[in-house]
Amino acid sequence: MTSSVAIVGAGWAGLAAAVAAVEAGERVTLFEMAPQAGGRARSLAAEPGELRLDNGQHILIGAYTVTLGLMRRVGVDPDTVLLRTPLALLDQDGVGLRLPTGHPVIAFTRAVWAMRHWSLRERLALSNAAAGWMLRRFRCDPAWTVAQLTAALPVRVRAEIIDPLCVAALNTPAEAASATVFLRVLHDALFSGPGASDLLIPRRPLAELLPEPALRWLQQHGATLRIGQRVQRLAARADGAGWTVDDAAFDRVVLACSASEAARLTRDIAPAWSASAAAFGYEPIVTGYVQAANARLAAPMVALAEGPQAPAQFAFDHGALGMTPGLFAFVVSGAAPWVAQGMEATGAALLAQARSVLRGEGSADATLLKLVAEKRATFRCAPGLRRPVAQIAAGLSAAGDHVDGPYPATLEGAVRSGLATSR
Structure with a gap:
């Protein structure tokens, strides 16, 4: 008999979980309390003919191959909807770090030494720091912030390279951001092969990158969509054979909603897990x-x-x-x-x-x-942050960029987490 799964939340993690569950042969019901899918990477509601804006400007990098693969699975061509360009951190005058094509490590080294407006000392400092991170396999004291990791670098290097990269990747200022997570992002960008560090900038509204195509794909493949419906209650079934979501029975449940919403739904089921999910800054x-x-x-x-x-x-x-x-x-x-x-x-x-x-x-x-x-x-991606684990109870799991994993709060982290729920 085909198993049934309820997925609560139609952000990028929930959509990934739903696609994976359908591909695994499960009967999927997807709940989303907002009037549109996408979560924290969505397009804003617009009347016909109005300019379609997003809730923010999101970017990916070439290393985020799992997200790109999911887009292709639901019929989206990333080369059409994303502008791929070598990593460049240019200021308002067009001056700054430009990675040429080729292997990211070699390209990064060449780009640093092409920074002619920097002194020899500044270029040498960043080159030596990057070499040191590589030799240490991109590991550091887990208690360090990015500011501590890079304290020896010249002021201009930190201002023009480190601080923008940190706030772009972690959305946390260098003085408070986890150096361990920062180094993980650098590792994947520099050691995932040619193109890994490329910037992928949306050139279509976010809804067209994944949310709307994924909903169409799910509907075409028999999933039940409950958009605009907030889940009120989650409980274990009396027969111990699964869960009820607002009195509807399912074999398993994936909470791919926000951490605060997941904490609300699990408060009586798994108090310790709920407290962990509710503790985020x-x-x-x-x-x-x-x-x-x-x-x-x-x-x-x-x-x-x-x-x-x-x-x-x-x-x-x-x-x-x-x-x-x-x-x-x-x-x-x-x-x-x-x-x-x-x-x-x-x-x-x-x-x-x-x-x-x-x-x-x-x-x-x-x-x-x-x-x-x-x-x-x-x-807030701070050192020592403890994120809730994916498995909450038998047949009950969580997905999202906030769930324990190596990435900061990124689309790639959300998608990977969602896909993992069907393994």
Whole structure:
């Protein structure tokens, strides 16, 4: 007899779990309390004809092959919906680190020594540090922060390379971010073969990358979709043969919802696991969408100098990405200090920053189209963080980027976790 599985949550982890379960021959029911799938990497609701914006600007890297494979399985061509480009950390003037094509380790070394605006001491310092990380197999004291790991590097090296990479990968400032997780991301980018460190920048709304194609695929393959339905109760069946989700019986359940929602549903079932899931600290991300006709950035993605009146660390030119000309996304990662100041102050500072960064005759007339704050965008990836395990009880498991694993809160971590639930 075919087994049945309830998957609670249609973010990227839940969608991955649902696809894997269908492929394994299970009868799948997918619950999602929001009106659309995607979780914390989703497109915002829009009326027909309106500009379709996302809840934030997400990027992948070439090493995230499991996510790319899942996209292909549900009928999405990553080469069509993502712009692949060698890793580049360029400032607003187009100056910075540019990795050439080829093996990432060799490319990184060449890129560092091509930083002509750096002194010999600065280039040598980063080269030696990277060599030391490789010799130590990208391991360090688990109690270290990224700031401690890189304390000996010159100020310019940390400001132009380490800090942007850290906040992009972990959404946690270097002073608080786990050096162990940071090194894991570097390891996968540098040692997963050619193309592993490439940036993959969406050039379609996030909904078209996975959520909508995955829902269509699941429906075509017989899955039951319960979008817009929040699960209220989870309980063990009286016969001990599975679980009930809002009184509907299933052989097994996957909680692919947020950590806080999973904690609520398991409070009486597994109190210790529930407490672990509820204990996370979070980092927000604020994204400002700016309109400026006839303006441009120095590159499709640029790294910005953060400051007291300059909140964004990255900016994206949607026109250069093949989307909407004159639309730009300015991203504030680790945005807790700005969220505390309020959205009005954040929006004003971000718009002023955008006008100073954009090029072209339309830059002075830039306007703020929309400000989006994802207040629990990622967990705070600090040293010694204890994440809940995937297995909660017999026939009950959890999936998501917050579940115990080697990656920070990334799409790849979520997808890997979701796929693992069917093994």
